[in-house]
Structures are given as C-alpha cells and as structure tokens.
Amino acid sequence: MPATHLDKRTTSRTTWTHASIPTLAVILSLAAPAFRAGADEIKPLRLCADPTNLPFSSDNASMPGFYLELGQALGKALGRPVAYNWYKSYFGKRTVRVTLLGKQCDAMIGLPLSEDFMGPAVIFSKPLITEAYVLVSAKDGKVSSIDDLKGKRVAVQFLSTPQNLLAQLDEIEKVTVLSPEEGMKVLDQGKADVAFIWGPVAGWLNKTEYGDRYAIQSTEGLGLSWISAVGFAKTSIELRDQVDAALPSLETTIAGLIAKYGFPTDRPVKFNAAPTATKHAFLPASQALPIVLAQLTTVAAATPEAVSAGREVFNGTCAHCHGPDAVQSERRIDLRLLNRRYGDDMRETYWKTVHEGRPSKGMPAWNEVFTDEQLDNVYAYLLTLQTPSN
Structure with a gap:
C-alpha cells in the first residue's frame, strides 16, 4: 500500500x-x-x-x-x-x-x-x-515532463517508482529521501529543485504546512498511479x-x-517512455517479447502465455525484493541486467540460483515451492525485461 x-x-x-x-x-x-x-x-x-x-x-x-x-x-x-x-x-x-x-x-x-x-x-x-506520485516545484517552475527535470536536483523516495524511473538518467541529480515529508522538507530548504513524491501526502502537507506555496503536478504511468x-x-x-x-x-x-485533505486533482502528465536503453521494459509483455528474444537466445517456453504466467508468479513472490515487474533502482538486485551480467551464462545462473538460493544474501531456494515449469515461466518473463547489452 x-x-x-x-x-x-x-x-x-x-x-x-x-x-x-x-x-x-x-x-x-x-x-x-x-x-x-x-x-x-x-x-x-x-x-x-x-x-x-x-x-x-x-x-x-x-x-x-x-x-x-x-x-x-x-x-x-x-x-x-x-x-x-x-x-x-x-x-x-x-x-x-x-x-x-x-x-x-x-x-x-x-x-x-x-x-x-x-x-x-x-x-x-x-x-x-485515483492516487498518484506528483512533481512538486515552485509555482514559477512547474514541471510538465521528464525533460523538464534535466539539470535539476530531484528529491525522490527511496525504493519508489520515481526513483526507479530516474535511476539511469545521469543528467538528473537525485536526492534520496525516505518519505514525502522529508521530500517536502528538502525542497523547502532549497536542497532540491523538485520533489517527486507520493501525491496525497504532498498535497496535504502543501495545504497544511507550506501555505499552498508549491505547484503540484500529478503523473500517471506504470507504477505511478x-x-x-x-x-x-x-x-x-x-x-x-x-x-x-x-x-x-x-x-x-x-x-x-x-x-x-488537499488531494491533487489536476490533469496528470503521462510518463510512458523510459530511457532509451530500457524502453522495452515498460512495454506490455506481449509487445516486449519479440523485441527481447530477437536479441537473446531463443527459449521455446517463452510464449505469451508463459510470460503472463511467469509475471504473475514473479509479482506475487519476487517483487518484494526485486520490485514490481522487476523495476528496481538497486543495480545489484536489478534483474533487468541479468543478460548484461551473465551473457550466455544467464540461463544457467538463473537456474542454479532459483534452485539452490543464495542464503548469505537472503535469497531462498524456490525449487520446493514452485515447479520447474513455473520457474521456466518466470525466466521467460524475465527475458522480456532485459536491458540489451551495449
């Protein structure tokens, strides 16, 4: 929630x-x-x-x-x-x-x-x-797109969709905060130019603590609203x-x-496009599948039906650590980078990890929880999310 x-x-x-x-x-x-x-x-x-x-x-x-x-x-x-x-x-x-x-x-x-x-x-x-993340800024500097954030200091909530969305945009300086309250505070202190935070709380704070002095722009997109x-x-x-x-x-x-209670009611800005390098990760699985499989080793099980089933298992079990739909700003557990890390060994590494786990890193073994077919479906789903190697 x-x-x-x-x-x-x-x-x-x-x-x-x-x-x-x-x-x-x-x-x-x-x-x-x-x-x-x-x-x-x-x-x-x-x-x-x-x-x-x-x-x-x-x-x-x-x-x-x-x-x-x-x-x-x-x-x-x-x-x-x-x-x-x-x-x-x-x-x-x-x-x-x-x-x-x-x-x-x-x-x-x-x-x-x-x-x-x-x-x-x-x-x-x-x-x-509808509840959503919002962009909070000075009223004379309202933000209407991701391009408007370039060159700015943006306060983003830790382990949130906005943080994941901006993670690979080097032209944006990220200021990590733990809560919307902290995001509003660093904005008010001049330590950030924009706060990309949870909208209902931002609207409430703007109304009750900050005298309605900030502009609030709602967003919509995958995981944003x-x-x-x-x-x-x-x-x-x-x-x-x-x-x-x-x-x-x-x-x-x-x-x-x-x-x-100050909930934002403005017309939201759509954030549908991710950075070019990961654009396909934000497509529906049925559209992303042919894009990624053209770049990776073909897997017979990677049908649209298998991908859909794998996504369900992943989001019900793995998203707790690796993020919903594998959207994750922490690169060490970003499963969209498996192909970059392991290349031709990606399949073997995946299979060993889900079967044996990595207990020292908090990763349990799943071979007694899910069938091999279910684990294959998860792999098929992960294939659709891989960032292409440069």
Missing part, C-alpha cells in the same frame, strides 16, 4: 467512532422507534484503519482523515455504527492478511483496485479516487454490493473530502 508512511510497531485495538459508548447510546435513544427496537441486532461496520497516517486516517477525532470520514459516511448510508480495528499499515499486505483476511474487520478503505493485489482473496468496491477502492474479504460479496449501492450518493461527500 504505497500511500502509507508509518511507524514500525503495530497496534491493534477497536474503538467506536463516537467519543464513547454512552454517547452512542444517547444518539441511538433519539432515533426512530423502529431503529431503537432493532438496535441490539445492528452490528457495527468494522473498518481496518491506521491510527497515524494522515491525510488518510487518524485516531484524532478532530481530524480523522479522508478514509475514516468516508467510512463514517458509508456507515451512515448503510444505517450501521462504525468501529475501527487499528493496525499500522507499514507492513503492507501483511496488514491486510492480519486484519481484513483475519476477520478482525469487515472492510478496508483505500486498497489499490488491482487483480495483482492479494489475488482472489480480496474483492473490491467500485472505484473511489492507480485507482483506490474499498477492499473486502472474498466472502463479503453482500456487503460489497451494499457499499457499491451507497457510493453514488456519496459523490459530493467524496469531492468535499478531496478538497479538505
């Missing part, structure tokens, strides 16, 4: 949306008799939420965050009180497994609407909003359908929350 920037310790507790249970009782006592009669049967809508993750969520009742305020509106539309299971989302998919899939809550707002996210275990509502939605366990189809039915009535509420 790329939108989170959190502590490394977890907490897990449930609290009511209202200030206290007695307060809730007073509110319910004022409701219509029919509602009061069935109050004992109405179960709260339990939402997974991070207590310290503004502008998305907070356990501060005076500033609960976009997701929590939307959750409150959903609860009202469904006629259900709202309760929260607090859990730090620093752990990404682990958070989803522990809370949502662990039946500690009924829904989680703000998950990426993607078939690649948690596979079939999670189902999604209709789209909520995605649609967020409400996520549910796959068994919660009925609740998902109820939420979908309620969302159209909340369009005005959502628009108001977008403005309140």
Whole structure:
C-alpha cells in the first residue's frame, strides 16, 4: 500500500467512532422507534484503519482523515455504527492478511483496485479516487515532463517508482529521501529543485504546512498511479454490493473530502517512455517479447502465455525484493541486467540460483515451492525485461 508512511510497531485495538459508548447510546435513544427496537441486532461496520497516517486516517477525532470520514459516511448510508480495528499499515499486505483476511474487520478503505493485489482473496468496491506520485516545484517552475527535470536536483523516495524511473538518467541529480515529508522538507530548504513524491501526502502537507506555496503536478504511468477502492474479504460479496449501492450518493461527500485533505486533482502528465536503453521494459509483455528474444537466445517456453504466467508468479513472490515487474533502482538486485551480467551464462545462473538460493544474501531456494515449469515461466518473463547489452 504505497500511500502509507508509518511507524514500525503495530497496534491493534477497536474503538467506536463516537467519543464513547454512552454517547452512542444517547444518539441511538433519539432515533426512530423502529431503529431503537432493532438496535441490539445492528452490528457495527468494522473498518481496518491506521491510527497515524494522515491525510488518510487518524485516531484524532478532530481530524480523522479522508478514509475514516468516508467510512463514517458509508456507515451512515448503510444505517450501521462504525468501529475501527487499528493496525499500522507499514507492513503492507501483511496488514491486510492480519486484519481484513483475519476477520478482525469487515472492510478496508483505500486498497489499490488491482487483480495483482492479494489475488482472489480480496474483492473490491467500485472505484473511489485515483492516487498518484506528483512533481512538486515552485509555482514559477512547474514541471510538465521528464525533460523538464534535466539539470535539476530531484528529491525522490527511496525504493519508489520515481526513483526507479530516474535511476539511469545521469543528467538528473537525485536526492534520496525516505518519505514525502522529508521530500517536502528538502525542497523547502532549497536542497532540491523538485520533489517527486507520493501525491496525497504532498498535497496535504502543501495545504497544511507550506501555505499552498508549491505547484503540484500529478503523473500517471506504470507504477505511478492507480485507482483506490474499498477492499473486502472474498466472502463479503453482500456487503460489497451494499457499499457499491451507497457510493453514488456519496459523490459530493467524496469531492468535499478531496478538497479538505488537499488531494491533487489536476490533469496528470503521462510518463510512458523510459530511457532509451530500457524502453522495452515498460512495454506490455506481449509487445516486449519479440523485441527481447530477437536479441537473446531463443527459449521455446517463452510464449505469451508463459510470460503472463511467469509475471504473475514473479509479482506475487519476487517483487518484494526485486520490485514490481522487476523495476528496481538497486543495480545489484536489478534483474533487468541479468543478460548484461551473465551473457550466455544467464540461463544457467538463473537456474542454479532459483534452485539452490543464495542464503548469505537472503535469497531462498524456490525449487520446493514452485515447479520447474513455473520457474521456466518466470525466466521467460524475465527475458522480456532485459536491458540489451551495449
């Protein structure tokens, strides 16, 4: 969940949306008799939420965050009180497994609407909003393309898509930061000319801490933007359908929350082209396959179907270390460079590594986890991503 920037310790507790249970009782006592009669049967809508993750969520009742305020509106539309299971989302998919899939809550707002996210275990509502990385700059120096970044100092988040995108552009000076907060800070201190950071947080900080003095340009492209939605366990189809039915009535509420929390709403700039040397790495696998195989040893298993299956295994298992779709700025674990490193020995090196692992470097052996056919599919997929040798 790329939108989170959190502590490394977890907490897990449930609290009511209202200030206290007695307060809730007073509110319910004022409701219509029919509602009061069935109050004992109405179960709260339990939402997974991070207590310290503004502008998305907070356990501060005076500033609960976009997701929590939307959750409150959903609860009202469904006629259900709202309760929260607090859990730090620093752990990404682990958070989803522990809370949502662990039946500690009924829904989680703000998950990426993607078939690649948690596979079939999670189902999604209709789209909520698009979230993206943004380029933050002085208002008189607005950036509209990658070319506008040449010769500039650009603050980029560590291990992010922007860092990977700019990694091989030597004409851009990269200033590595660990968070959007740090990116805004170095920009404000004059240590960077542009910050390429997570948009919702940048917009929130620009609105609340920097007096709206910076221009914010949204981006879109592979790994730069995605649609967020409400996520549910796959068994919660009925609740998902109820939420979908309620969302159209909340369009005005959502628009108001977008403005309140400073989420960028400008028209995004498309970043579709990578540097020339790695351009094919950003093509769909079906297009990249003939380009790369023309330069490498032909592999019989490298059919479009095998490539697709290999991509699924790779992103579900290997992306944790090597990056989604193998986009990785750390050259020592950048699998797009396998052909450059090993040449004719690439296949043999790959096979030995996935079968035996490299325990001293944290690389496990996968031969008892995946079949040889699956590992062949991953290899076929990696072939489509190789940077051609010079």
